[in-house]
Amino acid sequence: MYYLHGTSQINDQGRLEIGGVDTKKLTEEFGTPLFVYDEALIRQRCREYVDAFRASGFQFQVAYASKAFCVKAMCRIVAEEGMSLDVVSDGELYTALEAGFPAERIHFHGNNKTPEEIEMAIDAKIGCFVVDNFSELPVLNSIAAEKRQNVNVLLRITPGVEAHTHEFISTGQTDSKFGFDLGNGSAYKAVEEASKLSSLTILGVHSHIGSQIFEVEGFRMAAERVADFAVQVRSELQVTFKVINLGGGFGIRYVEGHTPLPVAVYVKAITDAVRENFSSNDYPLPAIWVEPGRSIVGDAGTTLYTVGTTKDIPGVRKYVAVDGGMTDNPRPALYDSEYEAVLANRATEPAEEVVSIAGKCCESGDMLIWDLSLPKVENGDILAVSCTGAYNYAMASNYNRIRRPAVVFVKDGHADLIVKRESYKDIIGNDVIPERMKQANQ
Known part of the structure; x- marks a missing residue:
């Protein structure tokens, strides 16, 4: 029906x-x-995320994943609803800027950002780069240094959490084209290298376990592994994460049998897991960022x-x-x-x-x-x-x-x-x- x-x-x-x-x-x-x-449903979904995080007491950013649907009018709605925006290309960035979206609330993703895209984003003074691999680190630092700017970065890590979803949209497992692997030491080495680059400021880490997810256990597990990693990095490298980005992937109902949870349930599971795992290690509570796309539009x-x-x-x-x-x-x-x-x-x-x-x-x-x-x-x-x-x-x-x-x-x-x-x-x-x-x- x-x-x-x-x-x-x-x-x-x-x-x-x-x-x-x-x-x-x-x-x-x-x-x-x-x-x-x-339009009313889009705005309702935006407000469900913002209201749920506001009620949690955490500092937060809800960044709409523009790859789901990126046109100027959509960027305007996201701006009006007080959200941030993530982009993965110069085209999405250009669309956002042409729509008048505040650059300081834009996060730039992607596993193969070109030097031209990096320059464009730095010139626009975007809020954050999500760094995906070792090749990107020196390029980003060099371009930022040439422009006499310091840029904020999140390091994307793969936490080894496999969401129960289609193989083409599952991204948190070890065998993924995205991010620094937590299990083999790459993530640790990335923090170590990035902390030595003078034009980069490490805000924290980013983790995304997949898409069209109907349960919260994967997010809880990712939060636990990220917290353990944060504690290790603070102890051994003296780097404290101010931001934990747990990505998106929140599912929707396409057909009968699909059972997405209410937005507030996802958010509560995430915030409870972060609070529990960081507080138990006497770690300052970080800001939580998420990136819903599909579940917004x-x-x-x-x-x-x-x-x-x-x-x-x-x-x-x-x-x-x-x-x-x-x-x-x-x-x-x-x-x-x-x-x-x-x-x-x-x-x-x-x-x-x-x-x-x-x-x-x-x-x-x-x-x-x-x-x-x-x-x-x-x-x-x-x-x-x-x-x-x-x-x-x-x-x-x-x-x-x-x-x-x-x-x-x-x-x-x-x-x-x-x-x-x-x-x-x-x-x-x-x-x-x-x-x-x-x-x-x-």
Whole structure:
């Protein structure tokens, strides 16, 4: 059964409504495919994190992981809600700065920051770099020294905690492309080296165990291991961590059976674990930073499609094709991700058939949902796929030269366009035909 998130409801006309706006009207005004974001739900999620940490008594920063969905309007919301922002590229940094996001609240992540990206971030005077490897340390220090600046750093460590999630989004285990390993001594050596670099100030460490996590034990274990490491480093290297960043990865409900915990439960588990493990070692309580992304925007996003062709294979399956697919949602192809959907224009009608939703790309693997129960599907119906707010638009591509969809925020009965649908000119905007080819055709 389709689960209604946030302000979503079925109106008197039997149609799906989000933020007080009828989805049929949204498709008439903005076309399809269309990403629709429930602004009130985004802001609610932001406030749940901030309020929970404020109640804990800890110093804290809640940094939105912009890789989940990074556009200027989203950066504005994050700024207005008093949160920080983490970026992992010059493009995300540029977007944030163009949106007017306070640079001192930006954290720069990434396992392969280029010298150009580092320069850009230092020039912008961002708040912190999350250093990922030994190669980055001397480069960052050298560029900072050339610019006569001192930069704050967190050292990303892999604590050896494996979250129960898909292998492609599990990051806290020893065998990971990210961070300094705690178990083999790399993390200790990183603190030792970084403490000798004159243009770097070590704030503390960063740990991220994975994504789409539904339990708190992994966070508790990570906090315990980070605390043990902090005590060792203070004793042997005389470095005291002022900040412990325990990353993100908080899960959301995509389909029935997914059981995310309330934000306050995650936060309480984290703050209790930090308090217990640091206090027991007579260690000054550090500030706690976290980086929710999916749990801020994931269930606030819905994608609207128009139904096109069908193919019924008797005794096998019925395919229903929509006007989008892996170009706006590659996650099923990448992670076997599951979704729920409803016919937005006929949301109260009973299910009559089981169909599989196919995308329009020239790929057999372009499937959005397998075995979905719906009313008898008709050409022109509007299919609403829920929980597409995180990593969908962010990962969207122009495969088959399909244009990326428009994006709207809905709130209190109003819809605001925040990203225009790409035009044909946008598609070819960076194409260049060499002069020799032009001459050959003359």
